[in-house]
Amino acid sequence: MKKVKFGIVVFPGSNCDHDAHYVAGEIMNQDAKLIWHKETSVGDVDVIILPGGFSYGDYLRCGAIARFSPIMKDVVRFAKRGGLVIGICNGFQILTEAGLLPGVLLRNKSLLFVCKYVFLRVENAYTKFTSACKQGDILEIPVAHGEGNYYTDPETLKRLEDNGQIVFRYCDKNGNITDEANPNGSLNNIAGIINEEGNILGMMPHPERAADPILGHTDGRKIFESIIQNVTTSQVIVNFVAERS
Amino acid sequence: MFHAKVYVTLKKTILDPQGKAVEDGIHSFGYDYVTNVRIGKLIEMDIDVSNKEEAEKIVREISEKLLANVVMETFNFTVEEVKE
Numbered sequence: 001m002k003k004v005k006f007g008i009v010v011f012p013g014s015n016c017d018h019d020a021h022y023v024a025g026e027i028m029n030q031d032a033k034l035i036w037h038k039e040t041s042v043g044d045v046d047v048i049i050l051p052g053g054f055s056y057g058d059y060l061r062c063g064a065i066a067r068f069s070p071i072m073k074d075v076v077r078f079a080k081r082g083g084l085v086i087g088i089c090n091g092f093q094i095l096t097e098a099g100l101l102p103g104v105l106l107r108n109k110s111l112l113f114v115c116k117y118v119f120l121r122v123e124n125a126y127t128k129f130t131s132a133c134k135q136g137d138i139l140e141i142p143v144a145h146g147e148g149n150y151y152t153d154p155e156t157l158k159r160l161e162d163n164g165q166i167v168f169r170y171c172d173k174n175g176n177i178t179d180e181a182n183p184n185g186s187l188n189n190i191a192g193i194i195n196e197e198g199n200i201l202g203m204m205p206h207p208e209r210a211a212d213p214i215l216g217h218t219d220g221r222k223i224f225e226s227i228i229q230n231v232t233t234s235q236v237i238v239n240f241v242a243e244r245s
Numbered sequence: 246m247f248h249a250k251v252y253v254t255l256k257k258t259i260l261d262p263q264g265k266a267v268e269d270g271i272h273s274f275g276y277d278y279v280t281n282v283r284i285g286k287l288i289e290m291d292i293d294v295s296n297k298e299e300a301e302k303i304v305r306e307i308s309e310k311l312l313a314n315v316v317m318e319t320f321n322f323t324v325e326e327v328k329e
Binding site for chain 1: 259260263266286289310312314316317
């Protein structure tokens with residue numbers, strides 16, 4: 001079977017780039033390459049991962065400087081053409097700063113850096129990033145961030161909710177959406193969102209940290225499996241909003 | 246040459262947990278009458294252009310594009326001529 005080509009962008013200060021590279025290449029047995037942020041072309045790839053970390057030391061705001069890295073112009077071009085882009089943690093912050101996803105990730109309500117396993121409920125299993133899950137599945141995947149408190153204005157929030165663009169919410173182990181299960185104060189327990197076209201996903205939890213069985217949890221593999229399924233088969237989810245209704 | 250000071254602050258509607266923590270600190274040594282502590286950023290820069298309007302235009306553009314994220318922040322600034 002044709003291998004999926006993952007491109008993982010490396011910013012100065014990225015620190016989950018090699019984890020993502022390892023999971024895509026070794027665990028999932030696909031093609032994976034690292035792309036230095038000074039490059040001006042992403043090259044021949046099927047999916048781009050913006051990894052976690054502290055690009056540019058989180059100076060000014062998380063992701064604020066990274067969005068001006070030379071490679072980002074081509075990432076935006078790739079994304080606007082319908083290419084799959086997933087931003088994990090700092091990558092999610094970069095996607096919001098670049099205007100590819102709405103909203104912003106504020107400082108955690110507790111002011112604490114939160115590093116632990118959390119439960120996520122799959123709110124939309126009809127996306128190219130979640131099609132290997134069932135609607136309502138509960139995934140156990142770790143978070144590790146100081147700024148993961150998702151915020152947006154009420155109109156945008158309503159649009160995200162109405163369109164099914166909220167892909168993951170923090171929940172307890174039984175799938176209940178509660179304040180206690182919310183690690184950072186995110187509006188409506190939002191842990192991950194997708195753009196309207198369905199090709200750009202941002203999520204604070206780290207699927208690449210829950211993919212190697214040696215680490216105890218493998219729920220994160222579902223995200224990679226979904227991407228691989230969608231790239232390698234002709235099964236194309238054209239419009240998940242329509243699919244749902 | 247002009248010198249600009251850009252003040253970036255969280256919008257009023259956004260909770261500022263950092264400001265709240267500092268407010269609690271202020272209260273802990275007795276200044277109970279201090280409230281609404283908010284934390285923002287001050288960014289200073291020199292701009293080598295010939296007139297003030299142009300300097301202000303540049304500062305506004307930089308603030309909108311980079312210094313502030315208007316989803317959560319607002320900004321204001323001052324521009325003053327620097328005497329050589």
